[in-house]
Amino acid sequence: xxxxxxxxxxxxxxxxxxxxxxxxxxxxxxxxxxxxxxxxxxxxxxxxxxxxxxxxxxxxxxxxxxxxxxxxxxxxxxxxxxxxxxxxxxxxxxxxxxxxxxx
Amino acid sequence: xxxxxxxxxxxxxxxxxxxxxxxxxxxxxxxxxxxxxxxxxxxxxxxxxxxxxxxxxxxxxxxxxxxxxxxxxxxxxxxxxxxxxxxxxxxxxxxxxxxxxxxxxxxxxxxxxxxxxxxxxxxxxxxxxxxxxxxxxxxxxxxxxxxxxxxxxxxxxxxxxxxxxxxxxxxxxxxxxxxxxxxxxxxxxxxxxxxxxxxxxxxxxxxxxxxxxxxxxxxxxxxxxxxxxxxxxxxxxxxxxxxxxxxxxxxxxxxxxxxxxxxxxxxxxxxxxxxx
Numbered sequence: 001x002x003x004x005x006x007x008x009x010x011x012x013x014x015x016x017x018x019x020x021x022x023x024x025x026x027x028x029x030x031x032x033x034x035x036x037x038x039x040x041x042x043x044x045x046x047x048x049x050x051x052x053x054x055x056x057x058x059x060x061x062x063x064x065x066x067x068x069x070x071x072x073x074x075x076x077x078x079x080x081x082x083x084x085x086x087x088x089x090x091x092x093x094x095x096x097x098x099x100x101x102x103x
Numbered sequence: 104x105x106x107x108x109x110x111x112x113x114x115x116x117x118x119x120x121x122x123x124x125x126x127x128x129x130x131x132x133x134x135x136x137x138x139x140x141x142x143x144x145x146x147x148x149x150x151x152x153x154x155x156x157x158x159x160x161x162x163x164x165x166x167x168x169x170x171x172x173x174x175x176x177x178x179x180x181x182x183x184x185x186x187x188x189x190x191x192x193x194x195x196x197x198x199x200x201x202x203x204x205x206x207x208x209x210x211x212x213x214x215x216x217x218x219x220x221x222x223x224x225x226x227x228x229x230x231x232x233x234x235x236x237x238x239x240x241x242x243x244x245x246x247x248x249x250x251x252x253x254x255x256x257x258x259x260x261x262x263x264x265x266x267x268x269x270x271x272x273x274x275x276x277x278x279x280x281x282x283x284x285x286x287x288x289x290x291x292x293x294x295x296x297x298x299x300x301x302x303x304x305x306x307x308x309x310x311x312x313x314x315x316x317x318x319x320x321x322x323x324x325x326x327x328x329x330x331x332x333x334x335x336x337x338x339x340x341x342x343x344x345x346x347x348x349x350x351x352x353x354x355x356x357x358x359x360x361x362x363x364x365x366x367x368x369x370x371x372x373x374x375x376x377x378x379x
Contacts, residue, residue: 008155009125009251014276039124039252039283041276050279 018045025087032078033085034094046085056083056093063095070098115240116146117365118247120261120294122287123270124280125251128302131331132270134161135341135354137246141207143371148198148243149205150235152214152260153250154224159213162205163340169203169213171227186229194238197230206340210243235263253283261287265295266361271317272302273309278316285317296364298322300357323357325350 001024005017014037021033035042040060043053059081062068071077082092117140121133130153137149138161151158159166175197176186188197202210214231235245247264249255261267271281281299288297301313302325310321328350331341341350362370 011126037252038254039280041279044275044279050275053279 014041014045018042018047021046021089022085022087025089031089033089033091035091036094040093043083043085043091046089046091048083048085048091052083056081056091060093060095070095072098115368116242116244117266117361117368117370118240118245118264119266119268119361120150120245120247120249120264121268121270122249122256122261122284123251124272124277127251127270127272127277127280128325129251129270130157130248131161131335131341131350132268132300132302132325132354132357133246133248134158134163135351136358137162137209138205138207138340138342139351139355139358140244140246140370141209145370146243147209148202148238148245149209149211150214150231150245150247150263151211152231152255153248154214155250156213156248158248159203159211160335160338161340162209162211163342164203164205164211166203169201169211170223171197171201171213171230173223173226175201175230176226184225186226188230188233194234195242197234198238198243206342209246251280253280256284256287257290259290259292261294262292266364267294267297268357268361269297269299270302271299271313273304273313278313282317285319298361300325303327323353323360325353325357 003020005013005020007013017033021031025031033042033046035056040057041053043056044050059068063070071080077094078090078092081095082090085091119136121129123129134149137147141147149158149162159169175189175192177189179185179187188194198210198212202212205211212231212234214228245263247261249261267287269281269284271277285297285299287293299313299317299319299321300323301310301321304310304324304326310324314321326349328348330344330348331350334341334343341348346352362368
């Protein structure tokens with residue numbers, strides 16, 4: 001499944017996404033949670049904590065500022081821009097893939 | 104407090120912008136603040152730069168779509184795709200003609216709406232930005248509402264303000280956005296003052312938690328007020344009903360506090376002084 005959650009600020013997008021991700025993971029699915037918000041907060045709702053959420057933001061800001069390279073593959077997005085969240089969810093602050101490596 | 108904006112013009116008016124996480128209450132507070140200021144017999148221009156505007160509800164007008172027409176701008180040079188107010192049209196004229204007059208006499212000027220076509224939006228946004236940049240600072244108090252989150256704020260859309268109000272509610276995500284927004288004090292164009300307002304408070308403990316987390320005093324505390332939610336469900340302004348609602352009273356206190364930071368501006372400090 002690929003599910004995107006959208007809505008007005010404060011209506012509960014992040015909370016809904018986080019609960020969806022963890023409930024799915026608890027029922028045995030492998031789940032990637034992507035935080036595409038310009039102001040990424042999904043880590044807080046998933047339960048990875050303040051420090052780790054801020055670390056992911058810093059990683060993304062470095063990419064946005066051109067200080068580090070964009071990911072070249074999905075695997076790299078998950079490895080480099082991701083962290084492990086409870087229930088086995090893998091959280092990643094998404095950046096676009098540039099110069100994809102050939103398959 | 105930041106003081107890089109130079110000396111304050113003795114006759115200029117207040118320029119206040121509200122920022123914060125989505126849902127923290129920016130539009131409700133900004134709209135109420137604008138109307139309470141207008142009730143003190145002051146000229147107020149409400150500026151909405153949210154492409155999905157929420158301010159009209161708080162201002163008490165039935166529209167959420169009050170576009171600036173395309174033909175107010177002309178292309179700077181052919182094909183440049185840069186738009187400027189057409190010759191002869193001043194920012195003051197544009198406000199006179201195209202802002203929406205709200206209850207209490209507030210004027211509302213809306214930035215391009217996302218329902219419009221992108222090309223139209225670019226023109227409306229260019230017009231809006233030029234008005235905000237160039238309007239005679241003695242004509243109106245400016246009360247601005249930015250979209251939720253950090254993006255527009257960090258890109259400098261609140262530059263017109265000399266007071267930026269960070270609205271925070273006592274939740275982890277709202278606090279995190281607020282802590283990011285407090286970095287605006289380090290921007291090249293940092294406002295003269297950056298103040299913190301706590302909204303939807305359940306108790307004094309919420310204030311203490313916010314101050315500890317953000318390492319900064321809360322300038323004004325706004326309680327959680329069920330009347331705001333009741334009005335919101337019906338699409339009504341927080342000012343519907345009576346003016347003794349805790350939310351309205353707290354915003355009036357915030358207004359008093361901000362007015363005192365503009366010691367050289369002659370605004371009646373209390374609504375009662377105007378109406379007694």
